[in-house]
Amino acid sequence: MLNRFSKSGSSVRKERDFYERTQRNARANRRDLEQPIKKRTKTKASPEWTYKVPAILVAVAVVLITLILGQYIGKTLHEITTGTKGEVGMFTIYDFSPLYLILLIVAPGVWWYANHQFRAIWMNNNAMFLSEDIEEYANDAYIQTPVHIIRNFDPAPDAGLGFDGHVSSIVGHMMIDNKGIKKIDMPQLDPDVPGQVKRDENGNVVTKKMDMFDKKFGIELFAFSNVPAEHQKWYNATEYDFNPKTSKKDQRAGIKRQGSFGQKEYDTLADYINNEFYPIDTDTQRPAGVYFYDSRPVNTILIAITRGGKGISPSLSGDWQVLCVNC
Numbered sequence: 001m002l003n004r005f006s007k008s009g010s011s012v013r014k015e016r017d018f019y020e021r022t023q024r025n026a027r028a029n030r031r032d033l034e035q036p037i038k039k040r041t042k043t044k045a046s047p048e049w050t051y052k053v054p055a056i057l058v059a060v061a062v063v064l065i066t067l068i069l070g071q072y073i074g075k076t077l078h079e080i081t082t083g084t085k086g087e088v089g090m091f092t093i094y095d096f097s098p099l100y101l102i103l104l105i106v107a108p109g110v111w112w113y114a115n116h117q118f119r120a121i122w123m124n125n126n127a128m129f130l131s132e133d134i135e136e137y138a139n140d141a142y143i144q145t146p147v148h149i150i151r152n153f154d155p156a157p158d159a160g161l162g163f164d165g166h167v168s169s170i171v172g173h174m175m176i177d178n179k180g181i182k183k184i185d186m187p188q189l190d191p192d193v194p195g196q197v198k199r200d201e202n203g204n205v206v207t208k209k210m211d212m213f214d215k216k217f218g219i220e221l222f223a224f225s226n227v228p229a230e231h232q233k234w235y236n237a238t239e240y241d242f243n244p245k246t247s248k249k250d251q252r253a254g255i256k257r258q259g260s261f262g263q264k265e266y267d268t269l270a271d272y273i274n275n276e277f278y279p280i281d282t283d284t285q286r287p288a289g290v291y292f293y294d295s296r297p298v299n300t301i302l303i304a305i306t307r308g309g310k311g312i313s314p315s316l317s318g319d320w321q322v323l324c325v326n327c
Helices: 009-027 049-082 097-125 146-152 215-224 248-252 269-276
Strands: 154-157 169-175 183-187 207-211 289-294
Touching: 009 146, 049 097, 146 169, 154 269
Parallel strands: none
Antiparallel strands: 154 289, 169 289, 183 207
């Protein structure tokens, strides 16, 4: 599920930056095993002094700052006890033998800790040159974030609503916040006829304008799935691009959208949801979120427990209702 990702604005920006990086890598020239490995702009590891010197400087800085602070405290105490305000300077020698002794013990510890931290950073930044087992390719595999999933796959409601699409495989799930999502006219249950929608005297379905996504239903799903409260996320669909417009330069060249061929022309995920999801006269349940699905003719492996519904085969024609077993 995609719910392990944060929905904060800063997280979305990081996901977008990562998405752009993976797209640049995907467009990079591929190489075979006979070509040399490109080491970015570096050809060898940085010298070790680049982490050793900063560690020494940190230890010296701690000692100097402590001595200056000690001198200031000594000056202040001297002025208070003798009433000689302004008659002694910052560089008057005060007896701080215990402080000096403490510094002799603490300074090596500070250097050791700083050296350890800086060395870890140095090793991480130079890992490509310190090991023969690490290779980096421009087109390396990567974990898809919500930005990737939304840009690569179409969404479908996880319950209740209808949509027009052909589902071959379910890829992921995301709980959706109602910010930027339109309200819809949902059919209401008939209190006198269990399991049936309510109709007026003319036989028309009685509806009520409601939020499209049912957060209470989502909380129940999270609870049923034993998802801790701190990991329960609702995503703002207005923050995620779906098939945005290209730059003016690309538009002049005839490339109007950034998405793949056949993808519907909606700028954001919220735009897609608002225009593609619709109520069904026979269903009163609102969705809690969306599934992302692959519509290509692909082979799909479904893993579920015994009696998990693996043998159920819903019709893929008309108003297809998404089935997710053990998601």
